[in-house]
Amino acid sequence: MAVDRLRPPPAAPDPVPIAPATALSPRPWVRLSAALALVPVLRLAVARYAVPPGEPDRAGCARCGTALGLDRPWPALGPAARCPGCRARVGAPPYAVELAVLAGLAALALAGGAPAERAALAWWLGWAVPLVFVDAAVHRLPDRLTWPAALGVQALLGVAALVSGEAGPWLRAALAGVGLALCFAATTLLLGRRGFGLGDAKLALGVGALLGWHGWPVLVLGLVLTFTLSALTSLALLLARRVRWSSHLPFGPFLALGTLAALLLAT
Template sequence: MSLLVAPLALLGLLVGSFLNVVVSRVPAGESVVHPPSRCPTCGSRIRPWDNVPVLSWLVLRGRCRDCGTRISARYPAVEAATAVLFALVALLVGPWAVPAFAYLAAIGVALALIDLDTHRLPNAIVLPSYPVLGALLALASWGTGDWSALLRAVIGGTALWVAYFALCLAKPGGMGFGDVKLAGLLGGALAWLGWGPFAVGAFGAFVLGGLFAVVLLVTGRAGRGSGIPFGPWMLLGAGLGVAVGEPLWGAYLGLLV
């Protein structure tokens, strides 16, 4: 799998550049393909040579070539982070599963940023991801010959969707329905890998999100009624499940016996 790291990292840079457009336009209900990218201040169209991931931002010193307006450092950060995530996917999952988990990493970056910006997880991204991710996981099962993994994915995705739906009903306003829909996606992907990644990823979201909430409360940056986007913590928990879910779950079971 090490042979895939560099190509996937390069692909991640390109995908990350597109994700910047997605994060900006999808919440506003705008097309992600038209019109071409422009400077929001002067309206100048971004030249192709000024749209090279990370490198162009560095060459331009973080400013628009035409009007000198500062370009947010989040743009190259998203591109670099997506490249790192794609490289990690190449190292952590088998070759047949790479398309599914690279796709999940890509939409995860977009959804996390949109949720932080708007406290929303747009249906325009989440709902089409069900058939896309389902097809990619089916491809992975076909390639590995492990059809039980696909059945496990269906069970895991359904179970986590139902669990989040129950939480949503139990405490209205405490969890959005966007989180419920995202739970089905993450549960399916994690369960495809195994019940260890599923358990660690599912519980990891609440542990990480809870710790963050405690820090905000202790430092006075949030009160008991403050709304904290949970989508990013669900995605971080899922990443934890993919990366170390199996050994962590094995260690936990070892303590029990």
């Protein structure tokens, strides 16, 4: 008992250090700046390839012929989208590409998955943005945009399979992409202009791979959402008397939106 009385009281615990408040990580701002820096490139792709099938790619303003290029991006390839010579609109509507890029960044922030999977989605979105605007303008999906989109997706998903050590998802993605593309191409051969175009089939290569990577139900969900969006839009335009029953709507924008919605719901 005497020993207990002589024992010094336990020392008070050291206070827990409080970390000083730090500024927000600059990484989101770096990503935003990098994405917006690509806007002139995307706008140039829209302006160059938004020409009717069979015509050469556009190298200048359709009205006055002023050359378009990344060496002189403003104001033609900026948010205003105006020719510096005649002030006519060039390519996609003002601020439309910028809003699409911001929406793509938001989708990437919400999407899950490994870094290589997210890289595949980012790669596809980078090509899908000009494809949507070109198809909406002239009902055309040029090979110079569809092939890089599809091949890049397959390659990046292959990297994701190597990192994870599981080949099953990549094989399913490849099968889904090729199968969906063949189905779309078959409608062109069997139905002619009433079927899907070959551009839609090439776009489906990347779309099918992205959806198939996450499983067959996600692929089905993406197609259901795509056709639902297409049907609702067609019905609304018919009721508004903006189109006729014989009118042909571009399918690429609906395929891109349905794919993105399915991926976000799946992850």
